[in-house]
Amino acid sequence: MNGAPKFDRQAYSAESRATAARWWHSLLIQEDRSRELVENLVNHLERFDAPKVFVERARSIASEEARHVIICSHVAHELGFQVIRPPIRPDETPKDAFALAKVMLHVLIAGFAVAETMSVGGFAAARSRARAPLARWALGEILRDEVGHGAFGEEAGVWAMRDWSAARRRTMWPACVATMEAFEQRAGVPADAHANEQCDVLTALLGAPPSAVVCAGLLRSTERWVLPRLARMGVLPESIRFPVLG
Numbered sequence: 477m478n479g480a481p482k483f484d485r486q487a488y489s490a491e492s493r494a495t496a497a498r499w500w501h502s503l504l505i506q507e508d509r510s511r512e513l514v515e516n517l518v519n520h521l522e523r524f525d526a527p528k529v530f531v532e533r534a535r536s537i538a539s540e541e542a543r544h545v546i547i548c549s550h551v552a553h554e555l556g557f558q559v560i561r562p563p564i565r566p567d568e569t570p571k572d573a574f575a576l577a578k579v580m581l582h583v584l585i586a587g588f589a590v591a592e593t594m595s596v597g598g599f600a601a602a603r604s605r606a607r608a609p610l611a612r613w614a615l616g617e618i619l620r621d622e623v624g625h626g627a628f629g630e631e632a633g634v635w636a637m638r639d640w641s642a643a644r645r646r647t648m649w650p651a652c653v654a655t656m657e658a659f660e661q662r663a664g665v666p667a668d669a670h671a672n673e674q675c676d677v678l679t680a681l682l683g684a685p686p687s688a689v690v691c692a693g694l695l696r697s698t699e700r701w702v703l704p705r706l707a708r709m710g711v712l713p714e715s716i717r718f719p720v721l722g
């Protein structure tokens with residue numbers, strides 16, 4: 477794959493490679509799901525006459541997500557495993573405009589402004605432990621793109637809520653909380669942030685750290701980036717605003 481560093485398979489045990497490959501496979505599935513969501517989003521934005529700049533940006537994000545799938549597949553292949561891309565059961569597109577607008581808002585705000593922004597912390601944490609050049613490269617490529625995806629969620633989300641009152645914007649908050657909780661649980665919320673770190677050292681070098689490391693990264697990005705972003709968008713309730721957010 478273009479730009480990917482070579483990988484020395486002999487330097488790692490089959491067991492470490494297999495564990496890491498499973499991590500990369502599950503990331504591939506998430507990336508493929510993101511690709512599908514964004515492809516649908518392009519259609520929704522067009523249907524609601526979104527500014528061209530948002531439609532084009534969503535289109536290029538869909539290509540970036542498709543590239544993330546290829547990157548994950550490449551890493552797993554270099555680790556010595558052929559990964560299968562399971563078919564995605566497409567979500568049903570709502571027929572009426574009101575329900576469709578609701579789906580679009582959810583994807584932009586809970587999906588992009590929250591989940592994609594949170595993922596940045598997880599990827600950064602994984603990259604900080606990774607030592608294999610191939611893993612560092614792959615995580616760096618994905619991380620760079622995800623930073624932009626979160627920013628897109630904020631900009632397009634503000635456009636989608638442009639006629640909303642302050643009170644109505646805050647009605648998006650429960651969906652954001654649900655997304656944060658689901659994301660943390662999927663990553664495996666750590667009871668002890670240092671649990672099982674030692675036994676996973678080799679796997680972490682291949683870009684697949686213990687869930688505690690990823691979770692700590694997700695929580696960091698929630699505090700640093702997600703909540704300030706939601707505050708700027710007017711989604712964060714006044715009652716839980718932090719002094720630093722202004």
Ligand SMILES: [Fe+2]
Binds near residue numbers: 507510540541618
């Ligand atoms: Fe992605």
Ligand SMILES: [Fe+2]
Binds near residue numbers: 541592621622
């Ligand atoms: Fe993304």
